[in-house]
Each structure stands twice: as C-alpha cells, then as structure tokens.
Amino acid sequence: MSRLDRWFExxxxxxxRRVSRRNWLARFxxxxxxxxxxxxxxxxxxxxxxxxxxxxxKGREGDPSRCExxxxxxxxxxxxxxxGGSHTACPPGTEMSPVTWIGTCRNPADGKDYIISYNDCCxxxxxxxxxxxxxxxxxxxxxxxxxxxxxxxxxxxxxTYSCSxxxxxxxxxxxxxxx
Amino acid sequence: MKLVLATVGFLLLAQPVGADxxxxxxxxxxxxxxxxxxxxxxxxxxxxxxxxxxxxxPGAREYWIRxxxxxxxxxxxxxxxxxxxxxxxxxxxxxxxxxYTAQEVGQLRGKPLRDPISKRNELLRxxxx
Numbered sequence: 001m002s003r004l005d006r007w008f009e010x011x012x013x014x015x016x017r018r019v020s021r022r023n024w025l026a027r028f029x030x031x032x033x034x035x036x037x038x039x040x041x042x043x044x045x046x047x048x049x050x051x052x053x054x055x056x057x058k059g060r061e062g063d064p065s066r067c068e069x070x071x072x073x074x075x076x077x078x079x080x081x082x083x084g085g086s087h088t089a090c091p092p093g094t095e096m097s098p099v100t101w102i103g104t105c106r107n108p109a110d111g112k113d114y115i116i117s118y119n120d121c122c123x124x125x126x127x128x129x130x131x132x133x134x135x136x137x138x139x140x141x142x143x144x145x146x147x148x149x150x151x152x153x154x155x156x157x158x159x160t161y162s163c164s165x166x167x168x169x170x171x172x173x174x175x176x177x178x179x
Numbered sequence: 180m181k182l183v184l185a186t187v188g189f190l191l192l193a194q195p196v197g198a199d200x201x202x203x204x205x206x207x208x209x210x211x212x213x214x215x216x217x218x219x220x221x222x223x224x225x226x227x228x229x230x231x232x233x234x235x236x237p238g239a240r241e242y243w244i245r246x247x248x249x250x251x252x253x254x255x256x257x258x259x260x261x262x263x264x265x266x267x268x269x270x271x272x273x274x275x276x277x278x279y280t281a282q283e284v285g286q287l288r289g290k291p292l293r294d295p296i297s298k299r300n301e302l303l304r305x306x307x308x
Contacts, residue, residue: 099215104208117212173201177253
C-alpha cells in the first residue's frame with residue numbers, strides 16, 4: 001500500500017512541478033468537451049444499433065422510450081415512458097384504464113408473436129410528448145374491438161387521456177388475424 | 180453443474196407463459212380488452228361473471244352467441260364455437276350441453292341482437308314468471 005502511496009505522491013509532485021495550472025485546466029476542459037461530443041461521431045451511432053435493450057432486442061426496437069420499440073407496433077398515443085411513467089407503468093397522478101385495446105406484435109429477437117395490451121393512463125391532461133402512431137393491424141371504428149381511436153379511458157374513474165403503455169399479456173398462439 | 184441446471188431451469192420458467200389453448204388465446208385477444216381477464220367488465224362493459232343468472236333459462240344458449248361481442252368477433256364459426264364452449268364453462272360454470280357446433284354458431288351469429296340489454300332483461304323476466 002505504501003508503495004502505491006509513494007508512487008502517487010511522486011506523480012502528483014512531478015506534475016505540479018512540470019505542468020502549469022492553466023495548461024491543466026485547458027486539458028481538463030478538452031476532455032470534458034471531447035467526451036460530450038463523442039456520441040455525435042458516427043462511431044457512437046453505429047454502436048447504438050448493436051446495444052441490446054429490453055426483451056433482448058437490439059437497437060431502437062429494444063428501447064421502450066422510442067416509437068420504434070417492437071411492442072409499440074399498434075400504438076396510437078403518447079408514450080408513458082416519456083411522460084414520467086414507463087412502458088408498463090403509469091405516471092404519478094394517473095390511473096391505468098381497466099379496459100384496453102389489445103393486439104399482437106412480433107418480437108424481432110425471437111421471431112414470436114406476443115399479445116400486447118395498450119392500457120391507457122388516465123386522469124391528467126394529455127402528456128404531449130413522444131407521440132407515436134403506428135397502428136399496424138388496427139381497423140376502422142366499425143371494427144371497434146380493433147380500433148384505437150376510441151377513448152379507452154372510458155372504463156377509468158377519470159376519462160381524460162394522458163398517455164399509453166404497452167404491456168405483454170402472454171405469448172400468442174398466432175398473430176392477430178388483421179396481420 | 181447443479182447450479183447451472185437450476186439456473187437454466189429458472190430461465191426456462193421465467194419465459195412469458197404462452198396462452199394454453201386457442202380458446203384462451205382468442206379470449207385474451209378478442210374479449211379481455213373490454214371484459215377484462217377475469218370477466219368482470221367495467222362501468223361501461225357488462226360483466227361475464229353475471230352469466231350464471233341465465234344458466235338453464237330458455238333462450239340463453241342462443242343469446243350468448245347473438246350478443247355483439249360474440250357475433251361480430253373476427254373468428255371463424257369453428258373457432259367461435261370452441262371459444263364459447265370454453266367461455267360458458269368458465270363463466271357460467273357449466274359446459275353447454277350439447278356443445279356448440281360451428282354450424283349452430285354460424286346460424287346464430289347471422290342474427291345479431293340489435294338491443295342485447297333489453298333482450299337479456301326479457302330472458303330474465305320470462306323465467307321469473
């Protein structure tokens with residue numbers, strides 16, 4: 001331990017003797033700014049594609065805060081993960097609607113279909129962030145059971161729509177018939 | 180090695196459970212959004228847990244297929260018949276006797292109810308007499 005102490009002391013004293021304070025500040029500033037600029041490089045953006053996110057899915061399709069997230073395949077609304085909640089939980093002050101619109105999405109990691117429940121969070125004014133409108137397998141209003149323009153907050157205590165979640169109910173036997 | 184096997188076993192169990200049958204899959208996909216997983220419905224959706232009220236009453240068997248949710252479900256006659264056999268057993272507590280067939284279901288869903296609630300009250304009144 002004392003060897004480490006001695007080595008560190010020597011290093012510090014040496015740098016104090018050789019490097020001016022301004023020089024140190026300039027270098028430190030360079031590291032700070034350079035570090036912040038790193039994600040702007042194409043290298044960092046290429047790495048994002050291979051990062052494994054939620055449910056073992058790579059890239060944006062595995063990021064619950066993005067519209068491209070695989071479970072959002074039939075969503076129409078604001079993502080709760082951008083509104084103080086998550087893709088499975090409502091933001092504070094809102095209530096999850098007990099009635100919900102249900103469809104299937106294919107998980108690109110295992111190629112299987114899952115039954116997704118898009119429970120709306122209700123009771124506060126609409127969130128307004130991360131609008132996502134993909135509507136895959138959605139049908140017009142006259143097929144009410146596959147329509148997501150209905151206010152699904154109808155079953156909650158307060159009917160003001162705030163944002164939408166995407167909960168996996170079960171693995172599906174097959175994709176929904178509209179796909 | 181035991182630890183590895185235990186971990187693998189745990190991970191296999193931790194996979195999302197697949198719907199056990201097509202009946203359950205069809206119930207979750209086509210009914211549970213409004214009637215909810217336990218059938219209890221909500222302020223705006225009738226409860227399936229009230230189905231035993233109609234048990235054994237004349238016309239109930241036909242009524243259950245002619246309601247909008249069943250008649251208009253995006254399912255073939257055969258799949259709807261299987262689903263309703265399963266659903267009636269689960270919520271009314273008794274498997275329909277005889278079981279619904281695709282042919283029977285096909286005929287009944289061709290005559291959907293315009294006013295299911297009043298039809299239901301009518302069924303309840305008739306047998307109260």
